[in-house]
Amino acid sequence: MPKNISVIDAPTTRTTPPRSLWLLGPALVAGVAYLDPGNVASNMTAGAQYGYLLVWVVIAGNVMAWLIQYLSAKLGVVTGQSLPEVLGSRLRNRWARRSYWLQAELVAMATDLAEIIGGAVALNLLFNVPLLLGGFITGAVSMILLTVQNRRGARPFEFVIIALMAIITIGFVAGVFVAPPDPAGVIGGLVPRFEGTGSVLLAASILGATIMPHAIYAHSALTRDRFGANPHQTPADATTEAARTETSRIRRLLTATRWDVTIAMIIAGSVNLGILLLAAANLAGVEGTDSLEGAHAALTAGLGPVVATFFAVGLLASGLASTSVGAYAGAEIMHGLLHVRIPLLARRLVTLIPALVILGLNVDPTLALVLSQVVLSFGIPFALIPLVALTAQKRTLGAWANRGFTTAAGIVASALLIALNAALLWLVLTGA
Template sequence: MPKSSASTLRSRGLWLLGPALVAGVAYLDPGNVASNMTAGAQYGYLLVWVVLAGNIMAWLIQYLSAKLGVVTGQSLPELLGARLRRPWARRAYWLQAELVAMATDLAEIIGGAVALNLLFGMPLLLGGVITGAVSMILLAVHSRRGPRHFEFVIIALMVIITVGFIAGVFIAPPDPAGVAGGLVPRFEDSGSVLLAASILGATIMPHAIYAHSSLARDRFGGDPRADAETRTLLTATRWDVTVAMVIAGSVNLGILLLAAANLAGVEGTDSLEGAHAALADGLGPVVATFFAVGLLASGLASTSVGAYAGAEIMHGLLRVRVPLLARRLVTLIPALVILGTGVDPTLALVLSQVVLSFGIPFALIPLVALTAQTRTLGAWANRTGTTIAGVAASVLLIALNGALLWLVLTGS
């Protein structure tokens, strides 16, 4: 970013928004859709409070990630790569982060393939290839036109996602009393605990944390600036994160409310295909088509951001810069293999969430620790209250992801 005065930055207004909206796409990926749709269909409005709580924690975590990139001019993976001095430690850290990013990408490619199958009857393997090819085009926009143009494309897809998933709520609105009752924190049985953990696991994702610090660095980091300019950028960042999380939270809540109001007790809604069929039967083909289009946009946008995150993880931890398109080709292979071998897409989505759960501590703990250090952020280090909130959110999320792993692996 060129050197600018604080007043010039303030005058540019909306220009400062964008990185959080791109990172926020991670909160609207097919894993979120599946978790929220299943929660609404099986438990009605019971878990509304989980979606809201997850969104509040996501705001704090994404802001800390963005602040790290703005103030230091480095991404979280770059800072970790500098702190981990032993090569074997950097490689081990990269390996777990890379596996998590690939697991996330798996869910996103599968979501896009399922959407193309629902819309056009396309075979899943071909749908996966097309989803991957379109994501390569989106990454080419980033490589050749820069981060700002990439942001415009992803934000446009976010608009499509929002319309696709929210349209049904206006056609068949939820019960206000039921929504109000869902604000009271409670569980019904072990199944509701599992779904709550799944919702939070699909909401707070490691690759979104890594990506947001990189996106903020790309837009705002790297140039010396006065304190007033940094303060202006952090204020804009808070607005950016707020807008992104309001959109993501509204869409996720809308998916749950749509299912709670119209699919409660309907069989087969624990899969994306089943949910689409139930929407078509209950609300008609138009709402079902909107849902499928939203799912397709979700897969395309989130897999592009996931591929970007994977490249940044490799660059920061291994100090190796592999072209985005080359990485995209390599990371596409596991998803295509799974689609080609006929593995149940819903099972693959669940397993990807399990793998993702392993990576949560490795992203959250360093993020809170680094943003609390004055030697890293100087005067912009977290206040005590912010650090306490970050620690509390991290402990809760790690515990819930641990519960998710236990419930899934033990079949409880």
């Protein structure tokens, strides 16, 4: 595999790119990671405990997420490879590659843990299903969704995940229209500030649950699968006309990708903000809202069973969609770094085990969600730093390498996220 990958190395896979609307989709699938049960728990708790104080954190996290997801998508479009594949070819030392894979795999499993538990809790709230059985059901449904991806390809899988995203949006935002937030409070929440250590911890939790390593790995793979270039094409294969056609194709794909990421982040950001505003307007000061079960009970008491049911349905869709995308990311991590591809469904069974064991041991679901976010914090630097570095290199992206301003913004966002995740780890581990 050649070390240098540039736009002229790619073949002309389409002489006439499809309509721009048809190019949308990968970011919406990756964006499901921003609506997983960990996000729900963090935003609900922030609103219930601190009202509108952390509105600015949700918005800032969404802006940073836009840049990070776009860089990931661009890597897949231009190189025709996912981030794990690029790293797998660059990490020549076998043990370095395996070590990187191990941390990425642990992060993917921690993500899966939160999502399976979220689905199990939702089934328990809706149908009083025992948590362990709910975990099995969530895992089984996710396997069905992955079968769609295996047999029908990327596009049908995207349609299913986007449909689940629509359910998530309705489920979590419906309550905001029933009991609207205070406009003055929302505006006040746009001013960056904290109130004590607890608010810092929650801010770090919100950002930790927002920027997830597996979403970065998955997005580059999703764009590659949909319309990435072929990295195995040699420069000798490209004529001047072919190079011009490919340049035009990539330019159009990147324009569509920016729209795709923008739409996905607007949806994800609106839903996360809606969850926080729902809690701030209706659950402020209510006891027990630091858990998903407690938040559901408080919504039932304060806004009625209909809004609470919408919330539980949204949580269930969140668990099902996000765990499917997480399993997809985990398979890509293994393939890209270890050059081993095992059946996606078989891998799904293996990653279910930790979540089912925790549910079987009757570990507090909320505690498990918090601990999963701590594990995710460890993985943030390993995904962000290589992503920003690779997309800034001309030998990787050729003419499509980041401009100086983009690279600087990526470095600032990465440094801030790493610092806040480090703060989250310190606060959780020290009990501050």
